[in-house]
Amino acid sequence: MTDDAPTNDGQRFDRLPETPADREVEGRASRAEVLDWWDERFGIEREVFEGYSFWEKGAGKVWIFNGETTDPSEVEAIGMTFLRTRQEHWKPTGRAVSRFGSRATKNVIELDPERASRFAAGDDQDLPEWDGDWGYLIATHEVAGESVPIGVGLYLYDELRSVVPKGSRADLPVVE
Amino acid sequence: MNPLDRYESLVDDVDAFRAACDRPLPSVVRTNRIAATPARVREAFDEGGVAHEPVDWHDGLFRLPDGNPGGNWPYVHGWTHGQEEVSVLPTLALDPRPGERVWDACAAPGSKTTQIADAMDDEGTLVANDNNLGRLSALRHNAERLGITNAVVTNQDARNFSTRPLAFDEFDRALVDAPCSCEGTCRKNPDVLDEWTLDHVHAVAGIQKGVLARAVQATRPGGVVVYSTCTFAPEENEAVLDHVLANEDCELVEFDLPLETDPGVTEWDGETYDESVTRAKRIYPHRNDTGGFFCAKLRVGGNKDTGVGA
Numbered sequence: 001m002t003d004d005a006p007t008n009d010g011q012r013f014d015r016l017p018e019t020p021a022d023r024e025v026e027g028r029a030s031r032a033e034v035l036d037w038w039d040e041r042f043g044i045e046r047e048v049f050e051g052y053s054f055w056e057k058g059a060g061k062v063w064i065f066n067g068e069t070t071d072p073s074e075v076e077a078i079g080m081t082f083l084r085t086r087q088e089h090w091k092p093t094g095r096a097v098s099r100f101g102s103r104a105t106k107n108v109i110e111l112d113p114e115r116a117s118r119f120a121a122g123d124d125q126d127l128p129e130w131d132g133d134w135g136y137l138i139a140t141h142e143v144a145g146e147s148v149p150i151g152v153g154l155y156l157y158d159e160l161r162s163v164v165p166k167g168s169r170a171d172l173p174v175v176e
Numbered sequence: 177m178n179p180l181d182r183y184e185s186l187v188d189d190v191d192a193f194r195a196a197c198d199r200p201l202p203s204v205v206r207t208n209r210i211a212a213t214p215a216r217v218r219e220a221f222d223e224g225g226v227a228h229e230p231v232d233w234h235d236g237l238f239r240l241p242d243g244n245p246g247g248n249w250p251y252v253h254g255w256t257h258g259q260e261e262v263s264v265l266p267t268l269a270l271d272p273r274p275g276e277r278v279w280d281a282c283a284a285p286g287s288k289t290t291q292i293a294d295a296m297d298d299e300g301t302l303v304a305n306d307n308n309l310g311r312l313s314a315l316r317h318n319a320e321r322l323g324i325t326n327a328v329v330t331n332q333d334a335r336n337f338s339t340r341p342l343a344f345d346e347f348d349r350a351l352v353d354a355p356c357s358c359e360g361t362c363r364k365n366p367d368v369l370d371e372w373t374l375d376h377v378h379a380v381a382g383i384q385k386g387v388l389a390r391a392v393q394a395t396r397p398g399g400v401v402v403y404s405t406c407t408f409a410p411e412e413n414e415a416v417l418d419h420v421l422a423n424e425d426c427e428l429v430e431f432d433l434p435l436e437t438d439p440g441v442t443e444w445d446g447e448t449y450d451e452s453v454t455r456a457k458r459i460y461p462h463r464n465d466t467g468g469f470f471c472a473k474l475r476v477g478g479n480k481d482t483g484v485g486a
Contacts, residue, residue, distance in 0.1 A: 052325065066325040067301030068277070068343040075341050076312055077329035080320045098254055099323035120252055144219035148253055167317070170252050175224045
């Protein structure tokens, strides 16, 4: 890599390259890797994201956009925050999980009503009975007869940590 | 002075008008159909013991007599958004469709933006602009909470809005839900009546004219522009329309709203306005037990064959 190679400008949106072979900015995730990651981690098929474009702004923050592509150097936001990359374990945003998580087929943890309320409040909880993968999981609960994603949990050492951002936490009654 | 005094000459039943303005409004939420149907929201409210009442002219709205619109699971899941009843009207008039290019010129904090995205089924391009960066962060929070992926958020003065960051230079539809004197929100926030001044009316009317003119210019021939406010002041409503009709290539069109309305007025305080401003709609609080509102629909001039259903 030479000194004049393109680098990530954290202040503006840049489109993700299609594949790792197209990558010009060091460390930037490619569209193909993003789609592979959702498929491998949660079983959400690549086709779900076919019409969307993906953009990086900030260090590793990936946005998903469904509109016509732009020259987004002068805009505040395009679409919504989707995934945190440039770290060992990529982390989906709670909004992405809320929007697309109902299509997940693995690494989904269904919580009972009492646990669901604690999770939404941001509490960590012991959950030794989980025998699936460690790492980021989609926490769900049942509402009106269907499973609905609540947000992102981090499962480590028999414990489910709620990583619901402070501004999105809620004190909700337990709905049996 | 209570600014409501000056509108008594415009309403048919002054006592009913004043009595309605004194009553508080209930909490209301709108269903975000990107995430859930009204039937599912109702079922989740029932399951969670959240009291709710229907709104007979819009099946996606629920009145919550116990308040606290954010304290329940449908809200946390982005199935609902707190929004005053009359505030859904401009998007009904705008009637945006999936795949279109739509501009929300004064978008923050995003109630109407998110309703437009819902009507577009989150498809197409919605440009949500506001000149206030602080209020834009509220808009972004709301748009993300409701799972909207088709919005571009910009921070420009709408009067000089540049389409340069966009992939196109004309919109199919534009909404100007203008900053205004807000007396129509007095049932929610009575302070607006104490803070009202005639100087502010005149200052904000200048801004309104500039934004509406830019919206007409930025919309393609045959496209639709909706102008709305939550004030009763003709200076900020019919006078703004009259100015833009005289200076831009556009016309006011007839449209329907699902509640009882009064026509725009052609005379006020010694001024007369273009006869077509009667096609605009005034919503007085006593007619439907709502907040106060004003809404007009314009068709941008040019080739009539290129209409989008104005």
